[in-house]
Amino acid sequence: MPTLDIAGDARRTIDVIKRGGIALVPNQTGYAMTGAMLDPLQKIYDTKRRGSHKRNAMAADLETQREMMTLGKREQEMVEAITVDFDLPLGVIGTFRADHPLLVKLGSEALKASTAGGTIGxxxxxxxxxxxxxxxxxxxxxxxxxxxxxxSGTGTKFAVEDIQPELLAIADITIDYGLCRYHTYRRAGTLINFSTMQVVRIGACYELISGVLKRWFGVELPADPGLDVLPSGHLNEFALKSVQ
Structure with missing residues (x-):
């Protein structure tokens, strides 16, 4: 008998979100708070005490990302090599179609809070x-x-018991799957802007992602300066360079 009821838990979660609720959910790169419209997203934002420059991210599957983003052929091949061929988690930032049904459903105000510079994550x-x-x-x-x-500023949480009470209190449903797989990195997922070819955040599986891009695409990512230098993994601006 399976330990987890993934299908049932996902069904209950999506139903809560549909009704305007907030879900606290597990990802292999850390626990997240999610909603589907402006009010719950604003509640999450306010409770987290996020800075005005921070944007919401979107959980998506590859089909959604292909439909929504307008990446070049080579950049899309990079995304799929990392996530499909090598089965690694990845935060993909890129230009997008504002007329995608999921973004239309989100609404214009929430979309503004979830995009920057014509890109979405x-x-x-x-x-x-x-x-x-x-x-x-x-x-x-x-x-x-x-x-x-x-x-905000307290680092990704990889177990529900480490999440602050303020956030636990606003969740209408909590899915607790224990310790997240990539907790050893002590950072959230890696983020790359594939429209500009810049690393935004060094995170989980960064060295593996770097290896894929270098070996198969001739693209070299900046070196990870380490947790002591860059605890959160966020970079101001590091352009990728082609390997000579």
Whole structure:
């Protein structure tokens, strides 16, 4: 008998989100808070005490990312090599179609809070629960936006018991799957802007992602300066360079 009821948990979660609720959900790169419309997203934002420059991210499957983003052929091949061929989690930032049904459903105000510079962020391939939830998201046109389940500046939480009480209190449903797979990195997922070819955040599986891009695409990512130098993994601006 399976330990987890992934299909049932995803079904209950999407139903809560549909009704305007907030869900606290597991990803292999850390726990996240998610909603589908402006009010719950604003509540998450306010409770986290986020800075005005921060944007919501979107949980998505590869089909959604392909439909929504307008990446070049080579850049899309990079995304799929990382997430499909090598089965790694990845935060993909790129230009997008504002007329995608999920973004239309989200609404213009919430979309403004979830985009910057004509780009949007999609979290891909973050585990079995993420896979089922994002499948339902696309199938039932329920956008999944939000951010990590932690007060701003306190770091990603990899276990529910480490999440601050303020955030636990606003969740209408909590899916607790224990310790997240990539907790050893002590950072959230890696973020790359594939429209500008810049690393935005060094995070989980960064060295593996770097290896894929260098070996198969001739693209070299900046070196990770380490947790002591860059605890959160966020970079101001590091352009990728082609390997000579």
């Amino acid at each position: 999609n979290l891909l391939n973050a585990g079995p629960f993420h896979k089922e939830l994002t499948r339902l998201s696309l199938e039932e046109v329920v956008p999944l936006f939000g951010s990590s389940a932690n007060l």
